[in-house]
Amino acid sequence: MSKLMDKQAAMQDFLQNHVLDRWQYDLIEIDQRYNEQKDHIESSFCDTFDELCTQAFMQQQQGSKGEIHTIYVSYLRTGIMENCATYRIDAYDENWFLDRTECSVLWDAYFIFAPLFERVKKLEKIKSAYARKITSMDIERIKQMEAIKYHLLAVEFMRSMVPVLLESPGYRQMTKSPKICLFAGEYRDQCEVLYQNPDSVNEETSGAGA
Template sequence: MSTLMDKQAAMRDFLQNHVLDRWQYDLIEIDQRYNAKKDYIESSFCYAFDELWTQAFMQQQQGSKGEIHTIYVSYLRTSIMENRATYRIDAYDENWFLDRTECSVLWDADFIFAPLFRRMEELEKIKSAYARKITSMDIERIKQMEAIKYHLLAVEFMRSIVPVLLESPGYRKMTKSPKICLLAGEYRDQCEVLYPNPDSANEETSGVGA
């Protein structure tokens, strides 16, 4: 790598040769990981929600939680910084983000994000060829940008399992609004609808991510 290359040129070269489109090669590995541990992955996701339904039901029995209106699955950038793919799942009553009674569980999506974390470790080694023009901070920013692609894969996985979640005994037992909807996105930020109530999803999610 030429020592005469400036920071911007070095970054362009680094992205072009070592980052752009590389995530597509991880899709095969992610699919293999999923198929190899399909039952475990799906059951661990469902188990996290079973814990959430139970927690919400107990709070309702105690009178500290109203009927559930919104389930929000949060993508946590801070966990990505620590090479963990942890999602926080919250159950909110009609007060939504003003709901004072915390009802949340955590779920790990490492089977999707593991290839990303490994690639970023490899980039740390490759950057030495760029005469300090590429820093660990640059790679951290790249990781956060690349992670969004993997988050979208996680959202599709979640969406595929929603029908199972809605049939669970814990979900049926929990008191919930007829307008309940499940959302996934960054913590209290832009999100996608995983499950809209057919009659009222637009009303429930109006303004989300605005």
């Protein structure tokens, strides 16, 4: 890199040569890791979900939790900063975020994010060639930017597991709303639907057309 580059030019060069599109090469590693550890990865996610539902059921038995309306899987940016690919899964009753009885578990999606964390370590070493124009703070911002792509992979994995989750013992015994929804997104922020009871969707559609 030329020493005459300003920070903006240095960042553009850094992104172009060491960041952009590099995540696509990680897909091969993620797919391989998944295929090698498929049973463990899937059972770990299912067991974690079942643990959440069982916890909610026990709270319902104690009278501290109403029927579950929402299960929310949260992507935690703070964890990514620490190379921790942990998702928080919460079960809420009709009070949604005002539900005062906490019911949550943690799930580790490291099999998806591991290649990202390794790539960022290499970027830390590469930045030394840019005469301090690329800082560790810049690397952290790049990491958060890239992590969204891996989060989308995690969401697709979760969505693929929904049919199995709905058959888990904890979910089946837990008292739930006919309109229960499963969401995934940033903690108490923008999210997308993983599952919505099809019967409730049909009811709303019929009502709208009446």
